[in-house]
Amino acid sequence: MIKKYLLAPGPTMVPESVLLEMAKPMMHHRTSEFSNIFADVREKLKPIFGTKNDCLLISGSGTAAMEAAVVNTLSPGDKVLVVNAGKFGKRWAEICSKFQLDVMTIDLEWGRSVKVEQVESALIANPDTKAVFIQASETSTTAYHPVDKIGNLLKLFDNTLFVVDGITSVGVVETKMDEWGIDILVTGSQKAFMLPPGLSIIAMSEKAWRFVEKSKMPKYYLDLxxxxxxxxxxxxxxxxxxxxxxxxxxxxxxMHEEGLENVYLRHSVCADATREAVKALGLQILAKDIPSNAATGFYLPDGIDGGKFVKFLRERMGVTFAGGQDHLKGKIVRISHLGYHDVFDTVVAISALELGLKKFGYEFEMGAGVKAAEEVIYKSRIKGL
Amino acid sequence: MIKKYLLAPGPTMVPESVLLEMAKPMMHHRTSEFSNIFADVREKLKPIFGTKNDCLLISGSGTAAMEAAVVNTLSPGDKVLVVNAGKFGKRWAEICSKFQLDVMTIDLEWGRSVKVEQVESALIANPDTKAVFIQASETSTTAYHPVDKIGNLLKLFDNTLFVVDGITSVGVVETKMDEWGIDILVTGSQKAFMLPPGLSIIAMSEKAWRFVEKSKMPKYYLDLxxxxxxxxxxxxxxxxxxxxxxxxxxxxxxMHEEGLENVYLRHSVCADATREAVKALGLQILAKDIPSNAATGFYLPDGIDGGKFVKFLRERMGVTFAGGQDHLKGKIVRISHLGYHDVFDTVVAISALELGLKKFGYEFEMGAGVKAAEEVIYKSRIKGL
Structure with a gap:
């Protein structure tokens, strides 16, 4: 028996009780039974989005919701600004380009978080910018962007929407869509919402709905x-x-039974414990400015092939991490803290990491990572009990 | 206890073994474990589509696959012909209009099947037609269109694609995409494939892929x-x-263990039994020319409110039928024969129908419907054993 641990940043582990709930006999969607569930779901989402706006569910991956944000609010030729700091920032730019927008980018080294001043300068130089696109948490680099501060800046720009990919931030960290001035916030099912992939969610401000009225892009399946x-x-x-x-x-x-504060704290403790462990093992964390609490990416020691490393742990130890994407392929490992994940999942992650590093010839003190993680966990969970 | 029977044309009942398979712990999608399953699935789909072409899976409803067919092969201004004989024919027309195609329709009374000659005349009058859109089985009317014959006609038109919505025909009746000359065939998960909704499938001929190269419509999520x-x-x-x-x-x-021939025969027997039962009860079947084996729609007796009728059976008897859509709302009932549905589901359907008709004051001989259904079932399943 090789017991399995899915510790990659999506899809994440699904609680057994949820798997069984979904395994119940199928119900018809045009019934009051389903409508009641549907209405409940949409209400229970709002505090997690930090919004009074409607949360709309879309059958499709997170990318479908990203596309919906673009095609419902803009028109060909509109100027937009994209913070391009990783694979998913690049995806915003690709979607915007495909739909014939005039795309400016702020290109950052992978691992960096954008500074509010960079967005501000770009907007001052281009006051006709119709929308700013960003990730709250850039999953490919495990860096977090200061979307609260950028939202605050955007409040000064009446004709510019602030569009946030919250796919690995909503449900991970407290997100205050309305207060922060986020106009469009999208997320997916397979991250903090600990479900299988295939469902995405989008919420839009009144300001965004005003853009919708003017949008001239064709859409049908994603017509919001x-x-x-x-x-x-x-x-x-x-x-x-x-x-x-x-x-x-x-x-x-x-999530609501646990209490949203506790959900966010749990992600924070697991993320912090992982970061301390990775540092204790002498490895370099990828996120240079603001690390995300969704996942922690770090460079492998020189000479270790990330592809082989991740494959070994998955196939021989049952532990699934994610490797790097695009130019970081083979160079980094990403360990998730998302969703149905508690402190001992983090302990398992660090232990597996140590065992893998040892197997691949890295020299370090066995147990040093787990010790560092335990210290964080102890402080948060046990001290003072 | 009110035991439940989901007998509407999608979502359909999901086999218990499939529910439990889907309730297994989540796996990561970028692994050889998932890739092997994915490759198997795509191969096993081909004989059901009757094609050697690639079957592509899309995370989204059937409508997403319909939109994919349009936006990947055509360009704004292209002339297209839509057979509009129900709600889903209308949907083809709506999608095509949204994406700025020049849409001609053959408008039929709901319940009719198009004649090949009607398509032929339209194409002869409009030789610049880039594509013909149709449903194989129009779920809203439970009528089947002769897509084999129309495909044969379309083989004479090199510059015209034949695009078929097979959402309630693929896996229901034998479908020979390649032999019949279908260029694009789409279907969804929640019909004959007896899964929850959220997954759709599209297959395209080499001719269709040549159209893809020339298409000038923007697309990202649905970029095939x-x-x-x-x-x-x-x-x-x-x-x-x-x-x-x-x-x-x-x-x-x-499906393959049962044998595709047997799958199609099962649908055919249940459909035939239902039609005979409905006729024996003195009710009029909606499909006038070629009834679909996916579902049987029929008019309720005058004075019975279809909405209330369907609601009563669902809430008080546990039996879910579908009502009518658009202008047939409240007037018809549709009973499905799709997917995880065998002869005794048909018996239950007819029995529930009889009980409901009695409750709502219709005068008829109790048991006459079930008797007619049993005669069909006996002939097909027992006689000669």
Whole structure:
């Protein structure tokens, strides 16, 4: 028996109770039974988004929700600014380019977080910018961008939307969409919401809905006017991903029972413990400015092939980490702290990391990582009990 | 206890073994374990599509695959012909209009099947037609269109694609995409594939791929060039609906074990039994020319409110039928024969129908419907054993 631990930043582990909830017999989506669940889900999402706006569910990956943000609010030729600091920043730029927007980028070294001043200068130089696109947590680099501060800046720009990919931040860290001035916030099911992939969520401010009225881009499946109308009648424009929505209802109950503060604290403790452990092992963390609490990426020691390292741990030890993407492929490892993940998952992660490093010939003191992680966990969970 | 029977044309019942397969712990999608399943699924789909072409999986409802068919092959201003004979024919027209195509329609009364000659005349009058859109089975009317014959006609038109919505026909009746000359065939997970909704499938001929090269419509999430490249490497462009794909793998095993001929025969017997029962009860079937084996729609007796009728059976008897859509709302009932549905599901359906009709004051001989259904079932399943 090789017991399995899914510790990559999405899909994440799904609680057994949620798997069983989704395994119940299928129900029809045009019934009051489903509509009641659907309405509950949409209400329970709001405090996690930090919004009074409508949260709309889309059957599709997070990328579908990203595309929906673009095609519902803008028109070909509109100027937009993209913070390009990793694979998903690049994805914003790609989507915007495909839909014929005039794309400016702030290009950052992978691992950096953007500074508010960089966004401010770009906007001052380009006052006709219609939208700023960013990740809250850039999953490819495990860096967090200061979306609260940027949102605050954007409040001064009436004609510019602030569009945030919250795929690995909503449900991970406290997110105050309304207070921070985020106009569009998207996320997916397979991260903090600890569900299988296939469902995404988008919320939009009143300001964003005003942009929707003017948008001249064609859309059908992702037409949010149609979706809002349907969803505010407790149904969907097209057949929804029924089982994922039923799972989400259960997940939201679990999150609210735990208490959102505790959910965020749990992610924070696991992230902090991982970072301390990685440092104690003498490895360099990728996120240079503000590390994300969703996952921790770090460079492997020279000479270790990241692809082989991750494969060995997955196939021989049952522990799934993520490697690097694009130019960081083979060079880094990313350990998740997302979703159905508690402190002993972090202990397992660090232990597996140590065992792998030893196997691949790295010299270090065995146990030093776990010790550092335990110290963080002890301080947060046990000290003072 | 009110035991539940989901007998609407999608979502359909999911086999218990498939529910449990999907309830297994989540796996990461960028692993050889998932890639092997993914490759298997795509191979096992081909005989059901009747094609040697690539079957591409999309995380999204059937409508997403319909939109993919349009935006990947055509360009704004292209002339297209839509057979508009129900809600889903209308959906083809809506999608095509949204994406600025020049849309001609053949408008039929709901319940009718198009005649090949109607398509032929339209194409002769409009030789610059770039594509013909149709449903094989129009779920809203439970009528089947002769897509084999229309495909044969379309073989004479080198510059015209034949695009078929097979959402309630693929896996229901034998479908020979290649032989019949279908260029694009789409389907969804929640019908004959007896899965929860949220996954759709699209297959395209070499001719269709040549259109793709020339298409000038913007697309990102539904970009099939990107998907084909990824999927032929046994992965997906974006995070796939992992649990549904794992469920599909199991479903395809069940279908192939049963034998596709037997799957189609099962649908045919249940459909035939339902039609005979409905007629024996003195009710009028909606499909006038070629009834679909996916579901049977029929008019309720005058004075019975279809909404209340369907609600009563669902809430008080546990039996979910579908009502009518658009202008047929409240007037018809649709009983499904799709997916995880065998002859005794049909018996339950007819029995529930009789009990409901009695409750709502219709005068008829109790048991006459079930008797008619049993006669069909006996002939097919027992006689000669």
């Amino acid at each position: 006017i149609k979706e809002r109308k349907a969803q505010n009648n407790n149904t969907t424009a097209y057949t929804p991903a029924v089982s994922l929505i039923i799972g989400l209802n259960k997940v939201l109950d679990l | 060039i990107k998907e084909r490249k990824a999927q032929n490497n046994n992965t997906t462009a974006y995070t796939p609906a992992v649990s549904l794909i794992i469920g599909l793998n199991k479903v395809l095993d069940l």
